Amino acid sequence: MELVQDETNHELAGLEYTADVKFGRDLLDMYRRRDGACAVSLKDNNKLIGIIELNKRGESAELLPTREIGFVIDRKFRNHGYAKEAVKILIDQGFSEESLTEIWASTEVGNLAPQKLLEKLEFKYIYEADQALPYTGQHNVVKYYLLKK
Template structure:
């Protein structure tokens, strides 16, 4: 996959992305806000990276001018039933050094266009932790509509993980 925007491009992962990928998974805030795996163990992080290299639905967000990976974006299948085949869930994370520069908005818009125009999707969903208003504002700017929220915490522990779900229809 290769999608090219004004400032960024979305492309498949490359082995050279290991170092910036490790920076993403070492930042606990990325796990807390987006659900990205978290580890400070570089060997385990490299193992996770190997999985990302093989996945079909996750891509690197890279700067257009120098190809530096600054984040990742995914367009996950939501199921295999007939009613879900034309839907996907989008997720994304940008390295904290590159936030608030419009890269996430551009990447999400590129993947939305690809999903609707190339994959012929009818719906794109996005989840955002309730305590992540920046992602929620971005989704709303891109015309996603808030639909519902759910507690995705592990049962039988005193944990709360409220996720708000947004929907964009073609």
């Protein structure tokens, strides 16, 4: 529940935020059922500490062998190698079992920790884009990274 009750996870990773316990359980259940989404949990007690996803980027022929990876780790468990381990597992699975040719990742411009992690895992910074929402005046600048097989 801590994942969806932490506004920072929404701001930095786009994870839905709620203070409502029932709705939080529904959100986590939605991730559980979503194709490409996996729980990041502790081995010794199965405690959920994060979510990682390998999502389709589209249905056109050129996008089918590509995915976008996204992940969030509960703040109490950050900087312990859990994100690195989970990302490496999905990268290996994507390239070997799903025959992917590219894995993309995006991060908020100011979210330095995942940017450093992606670079350690040999993702290359490609470009920055403003994902402005039309008619709202809101701007959301993200950095895109790419890992090729």
